[in-house]
Amino acid sequence: MKEDRTGIGSALDVHTAPQGLLTRALARHRRSPAAGRWTWLLAAATLAVGFVVGRWSVPPPEPTAVAERAPAAGVVPVRLVCVQQGATQAAVAGSWNDWNPGATPMVRVADDVFATTVLLERGRHEYMFVVDGHTWTPDLAAATWVDDGFGHRNAVIEL
Amino acid sequence: MNRIPWIVVVLAAGLSTEALAGEPLPARVQETVRQAEAAGLPAGPFEAKAQEGLAKGVPEDRVEALLLQMRERMREADRALGELARGSDRAELLQAATRARTAGASGEGLAEAARHTHRVAAMWCLGDLLGAGVGEREALRLVTQASQEGDPAGRYREMVAAMQRMQGLGMGPAAAAHQMSQTMARGQPPLAAVPEQAGGPARSGGDADHGAGQGGGSEGQGN
Structure with missing residues (x-):
């Protein structure tokens, strides 16, 4: 032993x-x-x-190469910018990605500023920003908004 | 026997975001969607709205309540449109018509909007103007006026943006609609109707660059 x-x-x-x-x-x-x-x-x-x-959880933002590719016919690149003081990450959730913030993370381009470019088909799209993985925030700089029926305000893009 | 919980621990720790993101809709919500489809309505708008609500952390019963209301409005819109609702754009048209109906459009108003060029865009415009508080007669007049322009779809977009900007400056919907109508009658774009106090001429509606969105305070949604 x-x-x-x-x-x-x-x-x-x-x-x-x-x-x-x-x-x-x-x-x-x-x-x-x-x-x-x-x-x-x-x-x-x-x-x-x-x-x-x-x-x-929102995956770490990745630089998007979307804007560097020539869009297919009928698809429009749209640049979205979110300014949120104190935010560590941001994403976009909308009608084109099944309202899944994990699908479209934004890249930090400056202090408190996040941006991304999405390719959208012609038609009407609605979206919100999702900050720090859990806070749904309207895009107050959007040209048009609409009530989502749940008490939130969706930004509207019509292409 | 004691191995089983450890296996569960390992599996749970290995679950990824992607693995959980594609979860199906709750059973009650699925049933509501199924009933809408059985009534001859397109399932897509219901599934999309359900997904939106659940993603935003809205309680399931509220989502279901909204879907039931949506189903009724879409049925009314479908009946009002009749043969006009047929076509390859049926789902988009009914979705827009549901929005307009919810905002107060009459059956006749829906049918009139559905006869314009770019009818889906015209219908969305009608719904957005009604949602902004514009009366139906005035809203339809504006939609008709825009449909006669060179770029109707662009004019529809601009009208809604101009309306919301003018209201943001404190103008009432009737006054804003009147000013916009007069502006377009002079051959100018709707955004030219926005008073200069807004900061000068507004951007053209064809600009696909949406500027900085100031997330002014969280809406605190989610768990």
Whole structure:
């Protein structure tokens, strides 16, 4: 029997404990009466965090190459700019991207200023900015707005 | 047995934004959309509005209530338009007509707008003018006036923008509509009707560059 110099071994069954710090810790955990309960709680908490983060997180802004490509016929490039003091990130959610802010992140072009260029088909489009992944903000500089039916104001682009 | 929760933990931690973004609509909302489709209405506008509401964190029952109202308005618009509602642009036309109907357009008003060139754009314009408080008779007169211009779709866009700018300056909808009508009668674009206090001549409606959007305070939507 090896001498235990780490102090962990006192909690283990020295006849069955596996070698290695991690494996010894896992073995100790398995023997704990509350192990199953805490594990399920951890699983539930991780699922909940994953769900919330998954729904609201906005991926890091990436430089868009959209404006550098010649648009296809019938598609119009539209530059959108959001000014929001103190914001760390911004995105656009609208009728062309299923109102998914994760689909159209904006690039920071100056302090508190974010911009992106989107390619839109001819027709009517509505949108809002989403700041810091969760705050829906109207584009107050848009030429036209419309009530979305939920108490918000959508900016309108007609091409 | 104790392996199972650990497997769940690992899987949950590995879930990505993309994996959760494409979740289907709630069952009650789906049923409302299905009923609209069964009534011969296009499902697209309902699905889009449901997606919009849920993405904005609107409670499911409010989304459903709006969809039910939308369904009724679209049915009324479809009945009012009759044969005019047929065509490849049926879904877009009905969506615009629903908006106009919600803003107070009569059946006759919808039918009149649907007879103009660029009828979908004309219908949206009618709905936006009514939503701004312009009376139906005056709104239809403006739409007719714009439809006779060289670029009707552009004129429709500009009229709505001009109306909202004039209202932002404190003008009432009737006065703003009258001023815009007189401006267009002189052969000028609608935005020329906006008083110079707004900061000089307005941009042309053909400009696709939308300027800085000052997010003045959050609307606090979402969880």
